[in-house]
Amino acid sequence: MHNYLLYDISHAALRPWRAMTQAAKLCFGHPFNPVARTTFGRSLTATCELWERTTRHYEKPTFGLSSTVVGGEPVRASEEVVWARPFCRLLHFRKEWHQPQPEPRLLIIAPMSGHYATLLRGTVEAMLPRCDVYISDWVDASMVPTAAGSFDLDDYIDYVIDMLQVLGPDTHVMAVCQPSVPVLAAVALMEEDQDAFAPRSMILMSGPIDTRVNPTAVNRLATERGTDWFQRNAIMPVPFGHPGFGRAVYPGFLQLSGFMSLNMDRHVTAHWNMYKHLVQGDGDSAGKHREFYDEYLAVMDLTAEFYLQTIDTVFVRHALPRGRMTYRGRKIDLSSIRHVGLMTVEGEKDDISGVGQTEAAHRLCSQIPSSMRVHYVQPNVGHYGVFNGSRFTAEIAPRVQAFIQDQEANRGAGNLTGLAPRSRRLVREYATVH
Secondary structure: OOOOHHHHHHHHHHHOOOHHHHHHHHHOOOOOHHHOHHHHHHHHHHHHHHHHOOOOOOOOOOOOOEEEEEOOEEEEEEEEEEEOOOOOOEEEEEEEEOOOOOEEEEEEEOOOOOOOOOOOOHHHEEEHOOOEEEEEEOHHHHHHHHHOOOOOHHHHHHHHHHHHHHOOOOOOOEEEEOHHHHHHHHHHHHHHHHOOOOOOOOEEEEOOOOOOOOOOOOHHHHHHHHHHHHHOOOOOOOOOOOOOOEEEEHHHHHHHHHHHHHHHHHHHHHHHHHHHHHHOOHHHHHHHHHHHHHHOOEOOEHHHHHHHHHHHHHHHHHOOOOOOEOOOEEEEOOOHHOOOOOEEEEEEEOOOOOOOOHHHHHHHOOOHHHHHHHEEEEEEOHHHHHHOHHHHHHHHHHHHHHHHHHOOOOOOOOHHHOOOOOHHHHHHHHHHHH
16 A cells, blocks of 8 residues: 555544544634633634644645735736646736736746645735736646646646747746746747747746755755655555546655655744644734645645656756756757846745755856846745745845846847747737737
8 A cells, every 4th residue: 555545544534533623623612612711722722723734634725816906006806717738727817907008927937846836826916016927827636637648847848838829929937946947948949949939038036957056955865865766755656536546646745744844843833833822812823824834735746757857857967057958859058048038036045945056047048148137145035935925025026026127128129139030920910919
């Protein structure tokens, strides 16, 4: 019996106990119950909630972004699916207002590394007031029937190119963490092909471009153990009862275990603090804890072929910085990138992608003019803080928006320079239609 099936069985076995725990919480925490106002009652309900939350299977969260603020005025927003494939949907956050001029179009490529795209809710929220925002919403591999076929790193690059072509020319693409490598590869392929829909700029956020630079514990683990170890110990078939029954995957719960083990003391402290907040009746602080962990503990499975190819290409062979990365037998040539602006962002205290790993993209993309490059290191933030949180909103997002505006200033006829005649025609046709 493999670990994934044991995981499913254990969750099923705990359902009656969770139901009893929830009933006890409702009983002893009910406002009409005098015990609810005592230290004993609050301690009991806090214990029940903490136990239920630590044994729960967390479902995919929602973005829940129904409004934003533009120019000081509230504006309604709604989600719509504008493109879909078996392993991904492209979501558009449509703002319901009359805009005097087109906004910069921003495609956010969310990481496929165990968490859902909703982990970037704060990223979307911060960029929404000044950009027309789209995001890749990756699908849990356990929910994709085996009839849909495989999905590897080359397919990921295909999806990125398809999404950019759907959105049209002058799109700005932001890659958060893991997708920095496939996005960089996709842009290089599009530039080499003189693709009319290559992006106007790319923003790489704490991505593992060259993990030989300032390697972290995560990088060293992958290098030391190698791809074969992960094949033997981390890949499991999806058990019966899921739409993807039989598909070989890297389960989300294993990835979550890895994330948690990096900062176990911090997570234990956070849960202990939540318990104390509940006992003290501090609902606001407990609510912030719930909000964060509802997102953090919701995980998705990755296809085995994508996971193993990524481990081998990015962390074991360092293929991209060595000039040895290929896409369907075709070599990735980063010197082909000449017309796409490049911004890299890193966190000073990042323990996933060390400082310098993302900046390496500037060295590798040697043909991008210096006027189209920006690098920024955010002080006092870890990996998560590079794309979420107060410092991202106050310090990083404004710099990203300023970079995008600078690249927007280069739009127009000048953008067609260097494109093949057919590509120039496609750009003009797209502009006429849209």
